[in-house]
Amino acid sequence: MTEPILQISDLSVYYNKKKALKEVSMDFYPNEITALIGPSGSGKSTLLRAINRMGDLNPEVTLTGSVMYNGHNVYSPRTDTVELRKEIGMVFQQPNPFPMSIFENVVYGLRLKGIKDKAILDEAVETSLRGASIWDEVKDRLHDSALGLSGGQQQRVCVARTLATSPKIILLDEPTSALDPISAGKIEETLYGLKDTYTMLLVTRSMQQASRISDRTGFFLDGSLIEYGNTKEMFMSPKHKETEDYITGKFG
Numbered sequence: 001m002t003e004p005i006l007q008i009s010d011l012s013v014y015y016n017k018k019k020a021l022k023e024v025s026m027d028f029y030p031n032e033i034t035a036l037i038g039p040s041g042s043g044k045s046t047l048l049r050a051i052n053r054m055g056d057l058n059p060e061v062t063l064t065g066s067v068m069y070n071g072h073n074v075y076s077p078r079t080d081t082v083e084l085r086k087e088i089g090m091v092f093q094q095p096n097p098f099p100m101s102i103f104e105n106v107v108y109g110l111r112l113k114g115i116k117d118k119a120i121l122d123e124a125v126e127t128s129l130r131g132a133s134i135w136d137e138v139k140d141r142l143h144d145s146a147l148g149l150s151g152g153q154q155q156r157v158c159v160a161r162t163l164a165t166s167p168k169i170i171l172l173d174e175p176t177s178a179l180d181p182i183s184a185g186k187i188e189e190t191l192y193g194l195k196d197t198y199t200m201l202l203v204t205r206s207m208q209q210a211s212r213i214s215d216r217t218g219f220f221l222d223g224s225l226i227e228y229g230n231t232k233e234m235f236m237s238p239k240h241k242e243t244e245d246y247i248t249g250k251f252g
Ligand SMILES: Nc1ncnc2c1ncn2[C@@H]1O[C@H](COP(=O)(O)OP(=O)(O)OP(=O)(O)O)[C@@H](O)[C@H]1O
Pocket: 015, 018, 020, 038, 039, 040, 041, 042, 043, 044, 045, 046, 047, 058, 060
């Protein structure tokens, strides 16, 4: 049996008094894509943000329970959150390239680490852009602004920027929902191709996307994890009425 890379136990998250995530326990396995689904407000983004401590930035957030990454408690006072967010990278719904060149976007994290060697940076740019399936489209314009790219291209540059810091886990919060279907399809294929190297948690509104590319799926409702299991099994024979209603489009 493979060991989980990430273990969430009894995790609750509050925004002031509002309990947005309720005693969630979930294990995530290496080199898998786990889809997180559920209606708006069910706590999917809250869960992702808890994993790499993005909630630290919001004084209204409190949290109980634990998040263990590679056997270490992410909420230990000894955790270096900058390092943590390199190991557990994040891609958001809206492509958010920095207002700088494609090249500088990708090497941003490496420059922060103090890496200056041009050969290393060049290599990282090519590898990361290839990993994000956008190298061929941008290789002749690496020093143009990333803001001049289409939304779908920008999102793949954001994926490349995340890959450049050599994460182990990538958190993706609806990475295709702001894109046209063709761009969305490209991102989806890209993510599927990255599965051999990375572990991914993917929040998605698309049941088709979840069933096409994820290994496991967790269904959330009102802050609770209602059902979690093998994607094919869950989509073929959901164990809970709420899951069935959601995946068949009866609400959401
Ligand atoms: N920064 C915040 N301050 C206060 N309440 C918040 C904050 N972020 C989320 N919430 C609340 O926490 C609950 C869970 O929100 P969350 O954004 O995690 O849901 P979600 O499943 O990602 O929804 P969506 O599909 O719309 O993105 C909601 O009731 C939401 O209103």
